[in-house]
Amino acid sequence: MPTRRQFLKYGVAGALALAAAGIARSQPAYRAASGQEPLTVLGAEDRAVLAAIAPAMLAGIGVGAERRDAVVGSVDRAVAGLPPHLQREVLQLLALLGSWPGRRWIAGVGSPWPEASREEVAAFLERWRFSRWALLQQGYHALHDLVLAAWYARLDSWPAIGYAGPPEVK
Amino acid sequence: MIRDPIREGLAAGWKVTDASRLERDLVLDTDVAIVGTGAGGGVTAEILTAAGLDVVMVEEGPLRSSSDFHMLEAEAYPQLYQESAARKTLDKAITILQGRCVGGSTTVNWTSSFRAPEATLAFWRERFGLGALTPGELAPWFERMEQRLAVGAWTVPPNENNAALARGAAKLGIATAAIRRNVKDCWNIGYCGMGCPTNAKQSMLVTTIPAALARGARLVCGARADRLRLHRGRVAMLECAALDPRGVHATGKRVRIRAKHYVLAAGAIGSPAVLIRSRAPDPHRTLGRRTFLHPTVISAAVMPQRVDGHAGAPQTIFSDHFLEQGPVDGPIGFKLEAPPLHPVLFGMTLQGFGEPHATLMGAFPHAQVLIALLRDGFHPESRGGAVGLRDDGSPVLGYRLTPVVWEAVRRALLAMAEIQFAAGAKSVLPVHERAQAYSSWAEARAEIGALPLEPLLTRVVSAHVMGGCGMADSPQRGVVDAGGRHFHLANVSVHDGSVFPTSLGVNPQLSIYALTARNASALAADLTRKAPPPIG
Numbered sequence: 001m002p003t004r005r006q007f008l009k010y011g012v013a014g015a016l017a018l019a020a021a022g023i024a025r026s027q028p029a030y031r032a033a034s035g036q037e038p039l040t041v042l043g044a045e046d047r048a049v050l051a052a053i054a055p056a057m058l059a060g061i062g063v064g065a066e067r068r069d070a071v072v073g074s075v076d077r078a079v080a081g082l083p084p085h086l087q088r089e090v091l092q093l094l095a096l097l098g099s100w101p102g103r104r105w106i107a108g109v110g111s112p113w114p115e116a117s118r119e120e121v122a123a124f125l126e127r128w129r130f131s132r133w134a135l136l137q138q139g140y141h142a143l144h145d146l147v148l149a150a151w152y153a154r155l156d157s158w159p160a161i162g163y164a165g166p167p168e169v170k
Numbered sequence: 171m172i173r174d175p176i177r178e179g180l181a182a183g184w185k186v187t188d189a190s191r192l193e194r195d196l197v198l199d200t201d202v203a204i205v206g207t208g209a210g211g212g213v214t215a216e217i218l219t220a221a222g223l224d225v226v227m228v229e230e231g232p233l234r235s236s237s238d239f240h241m242l243e244a245e246a247y248p249q250l251y252q253e254s255a256a257r258k259t260l261d262k263a264i265t266i267l268q269g270r271c272v273g274g275s276t277t278v279n280w281t282s283s284f285r286a287p288e289a290t291l292a293f294w295r296e297r298f299g300l301g302a303l304t305p306g307e308l309a310p311w312f313e314r315m316e317q318r319l320a321v322g323a324w325t326v327p328p329n330e331n332n333a334a335l336a337r338g339a340a341k342l343g344i345a346t347a348a349i350r351r352n353v354k355d356c357w358n359i360g361y362c363g364m365g366c367p368t369n370a371k372q373s374m375l376v377t378t379i380p381a382a383l384a385r386g387a388r389l390v391c392g393a394r395a396d397r398l399r400l401h402r403g404r405v406a407m408l409e410c411a412a413l414d415p416r417g418v419h420a421t422g423k424r425v426r427i428r429a430k431h432y433v434l435a436a437g438a439i440g441s442p443a444v445l446i447r448s449r450a451p452d453p454h455r456t457l458g459r460r461t462f463l464h465p466t467v468i469s470a471a472v473m474p475q476r477v478d479g480h481a482g483a484p485q486t487i488f489s490d491h492f493l494e495q496g497p498v499d500g501p502i503g504f505k506l507e508a509p510p511l512h513p514v515l516f517g518m519t520l521q522g523f524g525e526p527h528a529t530l531m532g533a534f535p536h537a538q539v540l541i542a543l544l545r546d547g548f549h550p551e552s553r554g555g556a557v558g559l560r561d562d563g564s565p566v567l568g569y570r571l572t573p574v575v576w577e578a579v580r581r582a583l584l585a586m587a588e589i590q591f592a593a594g595a596k597s598v599l600p601v602h603e604r605a606q607a608y609s610s611w612a613e614a615r616a617e618i619g620a621l622p623l624e625p626l627l628t629r630v631v632s633a634h635v636m637g638g639c640g641m642a643d644s645p646q647r648g649v650v651d652a653g654g655r656h657f658h659l660a661n662v663s664v665h666d667g668s669v670f671p672t673s674l675g676v677n678p679q680l681s682i683y684a685l686t687a688r689n690a691s692a693l694a695a696d697l698t699r700k701a702p703p704p705i706g
Contacts, residue, residue, distance in 0.1 A: 057523045148527070160528075162535040163513055166361060
């Protein structure tokens with residue numbers, strides 16, 4: 001576990017990285033080709049971060065690469081439906097995690113996201129979950145809610161939990 | 171084939187404008203502009219149109235109806251809830267469920283119908299000078315709205331999630347009772363929170379709003395009320411921003427409404443926010459203050475038998491035992507209920523991740539869940555939260571969980587676990603990041619006694635936002651008078667849960683209906699200078 005002193009240092013670095021990320025990413029990455037609605041807001045870096053986090057969040061379920069990518073796509077659409085202030089927060093969080101100092105020093109993940117082991121990612125999630133810093137706890141909860149909501153919204157997640165889906169109403 | 175009264179009404183020529191489709195700005199003139207179409211706005215629209223007044227309703231969310239309600243969380247939360255059901259307090263420690271659609275929270279609530287308790291009204295009379303709000307004064311309004319919205323006893327046996335509450339409590343000598351519901355010919359399906367697919371729930375969407383529209387009222391949905399233009403102590407105009415089809419971004423088109431009177435019914439976060447954005451006079455700093463939540467904590471049990479908490483009417487049994495243990499302003503009491511369980515909300519709510527979380531989810535059919543709703547706003551150290559604005563003008567509620575709240579949280583987690591074990595639970599899991607599934611009451615009692623109760627470790631949720639434009643006898647202690655009239659703006663009323671000076675101690679919909687019926691009737695009489703006809 002990092003010492004309090006290290007945390008303070010990383011905390012400052014984190015604030016700087018967060019600010020930089022916020023400036024760099026004040027606008028959604030992509031907008032739909034036609035129409036005014038952004039249907040997708042995550043960039044490739046954001047998707048790489050989520051593609052590493054989702055298997056750790058969903059460990060024990062047996063989510064393969066295909067369903068992992070589908071979950072990342074669902075998170076993207078969910079974020080696009082959030083109000084602008086929440087979109088900004090999620091994009092800042094993912095930009096922070098996607099940055100080298102953010103990943104290395106604030107998340108404490110040594111390997112680039114595509115190469116990070118599930119154990120390494122789980123350890124990062126656990127540190128943030130019980131962090132003394134509210135900002136990191138909030139980050140954990142955001143990732144928890146986004147990934148688990150995206151997964152359990154899927155019809156193919158229901159058989160494993162014994163849920164048959166809604167009844168037929170005609 | 172289930173009839174869809176909304177689609178039929180639209181086909182018959184109701185005057186409904188979807189602001190997301192506006193190609194140019196819209197200007198409307200009317201007698202009364204109503205902001206919000208939930209419990210307060212719906213009842214107001216029906217009563218004012220019955221009195222012959224011209225009404226324009228403005229709703230931030232979309233118009234959806236039974237044909238759209240597919241009982242899927244993935245559709246319902248983004249379409250029908252504020253902030254996709256991810257609204258949180260400023261410190262993100264409390265998740266807030268509020269509707270954002272035509273019908274407001276009444277379209278997605280769980281149908282629980284209670285009258286405001288006398289202990290609550292007595293506190294208001296004594297501490298806020300609301301002498302008029304006696305049980306005798308309110309009883310006819312409760313009766314009227316109960317009749318209008320088919321509030322009645324639910325005689326179908328409770329689902330197992332609720333039966334376990336009754337059974338466990340009975341073993342411990344704790345009294346429970348049945349919850350009345352606002353339904354007609356209910357199919358007992360259990361998906362009330364995603365919009366009723368059979369129109370059994372007598373929400374504003376299928377009752378008062380169609381009645382108002384049938385009398386010629388206009389409805390503008392997909393438009394967010396930005397601000398009231400003030401001029402010499404009155405409101406001259408309501409300015410609204412049209413939103414894109416998913417309600418995320420403003421399109422740039424504006425809706426301007428000029429009315430003789432303005433009713434705010436945007437809920438206890440939305441209504442104060444409109445007044446704050448409008449720079450409404452607030453000399454005593456009461457606006458947006460004393461906002462209450464019924465902070466709610468959760469206990470999940472695993473039963474040996476199937477529970478199937480997703481199936482059957484939600485919330486049909488309650489206990490007020492722990493509200494009745496002491497004086498109303500003593501240690502905070504709590505109400506016990508048993509909520510519906512659905513995969514997305516359940517999965518997001520349960521603590522942890524990875525294999526432990528997957529194991530918990532694997533027990534979904536056997537999960538039995540109790541919630542404790544804390545009665546905030548009575549204890550001298552429970553003063554609620556405050557609504558403020560972000561840089562972009564959107565509202566956010568700051569709500570500090572104080573030691574008197576945490577003390578009640580511990581009692582609530584203990585009480586729920588004891589009841590669940592008495593009901594036959596194999597294990598009980600308080601929803602808290604540091605908690606485990608405990609296999610006996612003795613173990614649970616010791617472990618819950620030692621849990622660190624802190625924000626972001628203890629899961630706290632709310633579906634009942636109240637206060638922020640509190641009623642009182644003077645502007646020193648409130649924002650509106652006992653009739654809902656704003657103390658400083660002559661042609662503004664507030665008709666929603668934001669007028670409650672404390673929390674209620676019961677699920678709020680029926681109290682909002684009744685108080686609004688009373689105050690809207692007085693407003694109609696005032697605006698028309700004659701007594702209004704009856705509701706319905």
